[in-house]
Amino acid sequence: VTNKGNRKLAYKLFKHALALSPRFTEALNKFGEFLEHENVIQADLLYQRALSCDPGYTTAVMNRRRTAPVVAEHDKTVFAEIDKQKKELYKYSAHHPTLRSAMKEFYYQHIYHTVALEGNTMSLDEIRKIIDLKIAVSGKSIVEHNEVVGIAEALKYMNNTLLVKVGNITVHDIKSIHKRVLGFVDPFGAGEFRNNQVFVGRHIPPHPDDVDIFMEQFEEWLNSEEVVHLHPVEYAAIAHYRLVYIHPFVDGNGRTARLLMNFILMKNGFPPVSVEVKDRWEYYETLIAANEGDIRPFVRFIARCTSKTLEDYLFAAELPYLNSNDPEYFKAGYSTFLPNP
Template sequence: MLIMGRLKEPETMTSGIKTHLFTKMILDRCKTVLILSSIVCTLAVVISLRKLLSYDGRFSKPFSPLPAGLYGNYIETVSDSTPSWVPNHQNGVRDAEAVVSLNAALDMKNNGKADKALKLFQHAFALSPKHADILNHYGEFLEDTKNDVVKADELYTLALTNYPEHTGALVNRQRTASIVENLDREMLRKIDDKRDALQSIPENNSALRRAKKEAYFQHIYHTVAIEGNTMSLSQTRSILETRIAVSGKSIDEHNEILGLDAAMKYINSTLLYRLRDISMGDILEIHKRVLGHVDPVEGGHFRRTQVYVGGHIPPGPSEIQQLMIQFLDWLNSEDALDLHPVRYAALAHYKLVHIHPFIDGNGRTSRLLMNLVLMQAGYPPVIIAKQHRHLYYQHLQTANEGDVRPFVRFIAQCTERTLNLYLWATSEFSHMVPAIGQPHILTGEPMEEEDHLL
């Protein structure tokens, strides 16, 4: 018995040592895991900070569209069924007449009769808007007589879109491309200066608070008016302030205004100051509020049927999910974030409205997404005046045809007009906030109507 007891004692000691060593090994491994996890988390924070610091726009002071105390169908593009310029049996007669008008315009131009030449160029363009020779000569005329390099460049681009091997348009486009790019950059620099001037005004400035309130009403009024809402500005203001119905107006028109108000307040309270990427859920939540009062069944859901919009046939319903994933990948990519905020916002608007993911409310949702991007970069929400509805559609159609730059310029013009409204309303000489549709007050000159291209 004594021998057996002595044998068991070393066995017990050995077992204790093994247990101690095993416990120590487990603790060492846990420490290693904790150290590695800390290193990984630190690296993730450093990378995230570097990403944020590399994009100055994200650190711009966000612009809240709502002053303190204020609580509370897809865009139809211009239909053009004319196919790319290739003479055929159906359009041959029109092309022949257009060429006759073109030759007459060139004769008038050579004889120094610019006014008559302009009318003949307009007639030729109206008859055959995709004829490469007409587009090229028309662009040269605008460049030579009107010094309108931007519009000439657009015509050269359209000519090459329809006929890539057109030598004259190719030579002209190579000459004007860099000039137009410099003009665009200068325009964006001017807009940035106005944004900085607006940001320098204290938030508690009474004139700024008044301007925000009035601009908020105007934004909702013009946004729904583009879609065909017949409410006046005063009626829109009354609905938002009192929630009392306006007699003689439909329930849907009331609900469109209330839906946009709800979406704007959602963006202001939830998305505006958030630093993380814009998600699929964010866009669905915006649309849910846009359409929630009009059609709560479809609000916040992708369409399940094919739709047809003017000359544009959007993707089928089975493609929407994948296209939206690709769109969001671009929206949150470094390449997109490196763009100037106005270009970034305009492209986001166009890409979303081109997909047409919803059965209704695509235009309003796209404009809200555009303004979210702009407000995060310190710009006020852009007002696209209902008076410029035809230009809005025309530039969307031009983008569908391959040149998105006119649409970006149009959004830049609207951005500058909105900034002018705020700066004018907060100046010492202002006694009222002007209506966005009064161009002589906002810019001193009417917005370019591009009559020569209509």
């Protein structure tokens, strides 16, 4: 199939076959071969999925030997580009006026996106009113108000307490973040591990009796030699995934995981990033892929979010100063903030 029409039909047939039988090894491998010349990363993922179904599938093994080094080199290049953006950003002072304005704006943006991912219907302007003016928004529930306040408190705690703390990241730190995230919604469950079994789509998190053990192991990993050899973005993304995999709390796991991810990024000199509402589908799809055994799509997704954030910072730094009360400010596309200097 060489012409575009036939390729389009073939693509649909492969997708249909895998929708009917997601573990159809031959279809996974053939689909990878079909895509390899135009999308080697996607092809490599398909070969990997085929091998997770049948580790001895010879053709997929041979195909992966060909694609894996190419994909590894691609990922290295992505991280190198992110480091280059970070280095470029640090040529500017953290007190640069447009960067400071951008920092303030992203504070609202981050709260908006992280609660919206969980179904909160507050608009960006309504969130600004709640935080700045301390007023209630008519037509919105008490729970939605308290979710906004909770994230604002958690961000404040991270900036003012955790980032100046010397030492390891601990389970207590994670519980403290969660306590603020959920403290205004569920004061009794905030900062406490669940004591019941939960289900997240097809994923079944650990039994409640095992949560303490899993979290102790997670703390060990967070401070292990292994993470020293990871790029900070990779480290932050895997930490996010591992926390939502354990799902230690009844509610607020996603919000806490995104805050933990940003805490790690900020400790390593990166600005915090948002998972934007428009990227919700890709965010959840890559988390599902991680549950199925391949975390690389999720790491790449977080890397793109990080790159976009750095790009936004650099864009803000190169603009003439605009006050956040200026109507033109919001046309400038600011969406990020720097951690406290």
